[in-house]
Amino acid sequence: MLVVEVANGRSxxxxxxxxxxxxxxxxxxxxxxxxxxxxxxxxxxxxxPLLLLPEEARLLAExxxxxxxxxxxPDPRSHxxxxxxxxxxxxxxxxxxxxxxxxxxxxxxxxxxxKIAEGQAAKKQKLExxxxxxxxxxxxxxxxxxxxxxxxxxxDDGQANGQQEEAGEGSSxxxxxxxxxxxxxxxxxxxxxxxxxxxxxxxxxxxxxxxRPVKAKPLDWRxxxxxxxxxxxxxxxxxxxxxxxxxxxxxxxxxxxxxxxxFLVYPGDPLRFHAHYxxxxxxxxxxxxxxxxxxxxxxxxxVRKTLLLCSPQPDGKVVYTSLQWASxx
Amino acid sequence: MEPESEPASVExxxxxxxxxxxxxxxxxxxxxxPQRSHGPKDxxxxxxxxxxxxxxxxxxxxxQLLAEERVERLGSLVAAEWRxxxxxxxxxxxxxxxxxxxxxxxxxxxxLHPEEALxxxxxxxxxxxxxxxxxxIQEAYQLLLTEDTLSFLHYQVFSHLKRLGYVVRRFQLxxxxxxxxxxLNLDGYAQCLEDGTGKxxxxxxxxxxxxxxxxxxxxxxxxxxxxxxxxxxxxxNQYPEKPQESSPRKGSGLSFQIQGSSEPCPALSREDVGCxxxxxTIQNGAKGAPKARWNFEQISFPNMASDSRxxxxxxxxxxxxxxxxxxxxxxxxxxxxxxxxxxxxLSRRDRDQQASVQQFREDVNADPEVQGCSSWREYKELxxxxxxxxxxxxxxxxWGQSVTPLLNPDKADSPATVLQHISVLQTTHLPDGGYxxxxxxxxxxxxxxxxxxxxxxxxxxxxxxxGDISFxxxxxxxxxxxxEH
Numbered sequence: 001m002l003v004v005e006v007a008n009g010r011s012x013x014x015x016x017x018x019x020x021x022x023x024x025x026x027x028x029x030x031x032x033x034x035x036x037x038x039x040x041x042x043x044x045x046x047x048x049p050l051l052l053l054p055e056e057a058r059l060l061a062e063x064x065x066x067x068x069x070x071x072x073x074p075d076p077r078s079h080x081x082x083x084x085x086x087x088x089x090x091x092x093x094x095x096x097x098x099x100x101x102x103x104x105x106x107x108x109x110x111x112x113x114x115k116i117a118e119g120q121a122a123k124k125q126k127l128e129x130x131x132x133x134x135x136x137x138x139x140x141x142x143x144x145x146x147x148x149x150x151x152x153x154x155x156d157d158g159q160a161n162g163q164q165e166e167a168g169e170g171s172s173x174x175x176x177x178x179x180x181x182x183x184x185x186x187x188x189x190x191x192x193x194x195x196x197x198x199x200x201x202x203x204x205x206x207x208x209x210x211x212r213p214v215k216a217k218p219l220d221w222r223x224x225x226x227x228x229x230x231x232x233x234x235x236x237x238x239x240x241x242x243x244x245x246x247x248x249x250x251x252x253x254x255x256x257x258x259x260x261x262x263f264l265v266y267p268g269d270p271l272r273f274h275a276h277y278x279x280x281x282x283x284x285x286x287x288x289x290x291x292x293x294x295x296x297x298x299x300x301x302x303v304r305k306t307l308l309l310c311s312p313q314p315d316g317k318v319v320y321t322s323l324q325w326a327s328x329x
Numbered sequence: 330m331e332p333e334s335e336p337a338s339v340e341x342x343x344x345x346x347x348x349x350x351x352x353x354x355x356x357x358x359x360x361x362x363p364q365r366s367h368g369p370k371d372x373x374x375x376x377x378x379x380x381x382x383x384x385x386x387x388x389x390x391x392x393q394l395l396a397e398e399r400v401e402r403l404g405s406l407v408a409a410e411w412r413x414x415x416x417x418x419x420x421x422x423x424x425x426x427x428x429x430x431x432x433x434x435x436x437x438x439x440x441l442h443p444e445e446a447l448x449x450x451x452x453x454x455x456x457x458x459x460x461x462x463x464x465x466i467q468e469a470y471q472l473l474l475t476e477d478t479l480s481f482l483h484y485q486v487f488s489h490l491k492r493l494g495y496v497v498r499r500f501q502l503x504x505x506x507x508x509x510x511x512x513l514n515l516d517g518y519a520q521c522l523e524d525g526t527g528k529x530x531x532x533x534x535x536x537x538x539x540x541x542x543x544x545x546x547x548x549x550x551x552x553x554x555x556x557x558x559x560x561x562x563x564x565x566n567q568y569p570e571k572p573q574e575s576s577p578r579k580g581s582g583l584s585f586q587i588q589g590s591s592e593p594c595p596a597l598s599r600e601d602v603g604c605x606x607x608x609x610t611i612q613n614g615a616k617g618a619p620k621a622r623w624n625f626e627q628i629s630f631p632n633m634a635s636d637s638r639x640x641x642x643x644x645x646x647x648x649x650x651x652x653x654x655x656x657x658x659x660x661x662x663x664x665x666x667x668x669x670x671x672x673x674x675l676s677r678r679d680r681d682q683q684a685s686v687q688q689f690r691e692d693v694n695a696d697p698e699v700q701g702c703s704s705w706r707e708y709k710e711l712x713x714x715x716x717x718x719x720x721x722x723x724x725x726x727x728w729g730q731s732v733t734p735l736l737n738p739d740k741a742d743s744p745a746t747v748l749q750h751i752s753v754l755q756t757t758h759l760p761d762g763g764y765x766x767x768x769x770x771x772x773x774x775x776x777x778x779x780x781x782x783x784x785x786x787x788x789x790x791x792x793x794x795x796g797d798i799s800f801x802x803x804x805x806x807x808x809x810x811x812x813e814h
Binding site: 003005007008010012014015016017019020023024031032033034035036037038039040041042043044045047048049051053067069071072073074079082083086089093096097100101104198199200201202203204205206207208209210211212213214215216217218255257258267268269271272273274 | 338339340341342343344345346347348349350352353355356358359360362365366370371372373374380383384387388391392394395396397398399400401402403404406448450451452453456459460461462463465466467468470471472481485488489491492493494792794795796797799
């Protein structure tokens with residue numbers, strides 16, 4: 001059962017799986033309004049939270065797919081527990097990361113050993129071919145890989161490049177090492193276990209959603225409250241009846257403020273389809289000023305969408321009228 | 330499925346917590362943003378496999394993007410603490426690069442506004458603590474965005490503008506220079522701030538965006554003024570001076586007023602130097618911070634400048650008035666609000682027209698006859714002589730006395746010059762509260778009033794519709810006028 005928190009009339013979804021379920025299974029899209037973790041300084045793609053239209057939230061609650069709850073306030077009683085568990089979790093994460101880092105170091109050294117061994121074997125062959133004119137040079141060169149690998153290890157923690165750099169270093173320095181293999185295979189230095197991970201290299205997750213479960217009060221969308229001011233408002237009821245009807249026919253709907261309408265109607269997922277209609281909701285006995293008709297019609301034509309005037313009838317059905325701007329020549 | 334009336338019975342599941350191995354794996358994930366819809370969109374769903382495959386791929390990428398969590402090294406995070414009763418966020422470790430454009434210093438502490446802190450949290454630059462517990466983004470939204478301090482709508486627009494690269498600051502009255510201060514050359518320091526992200530090219534013109542409702546305002550463009558001529562103090566200035574010239578704008582929102590015709594304006598050179606370079610004269614984030622500034626609107630100086638901004642005009646002393654005229658004090662403030670205080674932007678043609686008409690209007694001091702008058706009495710006689718010659722008689726009781734109207738009816742050729750002679754006080758009330766989409770759009774009257782009061786800073790309205798933000802501004806258009814009025 002999906003839970004959606006509502007605060008001040010705004011419904012926000014904070015879980016990626018919930019967003020996926022809503023869109024794929026139920027055809028309710030919403031709009032992402034937060035920063036995307038991968039690219040927080042651009043506006044073309046936004047991330048969680050997902051903002052739902054009031055009509056969307058109400059529909060989901062009506063069909064029973066989602067439970068609406070009032071956004072829970074932080075509870076001072078559970079604060080001590082939460083603090084203690086956070087500290088424990090942090091410490092545990094630190095230990096795990098240290099050991100993982102140590103393991104990674106170890107595996108890297110193993111790989112490098114093989115590479116070094118290979119390189120040394122190749123060099124030895126080469127040496128035997130050119131009878132040792134540059135032995136002095138090689139002896140000097142043998143210090144380089146031993147000096148660089150321990151130095152490289154302690155600084156690469158927590159940095160993604162470190163692994164590539166080190167591998168690069170290992171591979172580039174191995175051809176140079178030509179000292180006798182016996183002295184280089186038992187590597188001196190901090191190979192014995194755990195150089196502890198420096199505290200500053202600890203990786204932290206900045207959680208998007210609340211990382212601990214909490215209890216919340218269910219929200220009744222039939223009743224007007226501070227968190228749900230829409231109940232009973234005629235504008236909301238009007239829009240909702242249109243929304244529900246179009247949704248049941250299989251369309252995908254989103255907000256259309258930029259197009260001067262109430263909803264944009266898509267034949268499928270907006271990711272792959274353009275909107276076909278701009279839906280404007282009018283109450284059954286509301287007179288429509290002619291200027292509004294003209295401006296809406298012109299706007300619809302200029303953005304290549306059909307204007308849809310929607311009106312719920314007293315018997316519950318919704319009547320649609322589409323407008324197309326035609327020129328009389 | 331019926332919601333119960335008992336409190337707090339629904340369990341809200343927790344968000345994802347990454348394990349240590351997942352944290353380490355997150356370091357090497359791709360940084361590229363995939364395209365939204367791969368290729369052109371289809372027209373109608375036709376149930377084909379190809380369409381379904383494309384849709385599936387787009388969706389898959391979307392879920393992957395949304396599911397990623399922010400992972401940062403502890404050493405690169407700045408620790409900050411939320412203080413709800415004071416309404417700001419205090420930094421507990423030294424600030425990073427963001428300090429150049431965000432935050433302010435007070436009482437030896439580095440502080441951030443709640444919207445800045447929330448934005449930085451979403452960017453992954455800070456770790457926000459509340460009672461020693463780090464806040465998730467969801468909790469931070471709940472705690473920091475309350476209706477009375479900073480609403481969700483405000484934060485949406487703020488973050489939208491920040492992500493576009495603007496430097497956005499709260500609107501402060503003290504940071505808007507009044508024309509009086511400009512005349513006094515109090516705006517001598519260059520206050521240009523570079524645009525937000527490093528990817529942005531440094532443009533030579535800084536944009537200023539004025540938001541409604543006392544929420545946020547972009548930094549002002551540089552206002553350097555090197556003109557040194559002091560404002561003319563000419564208390565008996567009856568006739569208008571030559572209409573004050575404004576230096577040509579260079580994409581900045583402010584114009585300069587230069588008194589008199591004596592000195593050319595050397596301000597242009599400083600303007601383009603101020604913009605476009607890194608500002609190293611800025612103290613630690615204290616640029617827009619509340620500093621002690623005099624509110625010149627409340628201090629009433631005696632009228633020493635040619636365009637004084639008194640509105641509280643006291644009754645003149647009776648001995649100065651003609652016998653049959655009764656003076657009374659007035660408060661012109663209410664009337665001033667209705668005036669359009671924006672500088673009129675004349676097109677090139679208008680300027681040429683005005684210049685050509687100008688040659689028919691003479692400066693009274695350039696008249697050799699006036700210069701020949703050695704005393705006030707002689708000048709008055711000269712005037713009377715001229716009056717008789719002119720076809721249009723002026724009421725002698727107005728013009729023949731020592732106190733004359735400030736404004737000559739046929740000398741006023743544009744609202745701009747009218748304002749320069751009449752006391753105009755800039756009030757700075759802004760309507761309370763932002764406007765959501767459900768609320769009625771503010772009427773034209775208050776819109777115009779806001780626009781007038783913002784002076785030369787362009788006013789832009791942000792309309793937020795369920796997460797979609799669009800910006801609107803009203804352009805002024807002057808209808809061509811008949812010169813022979």
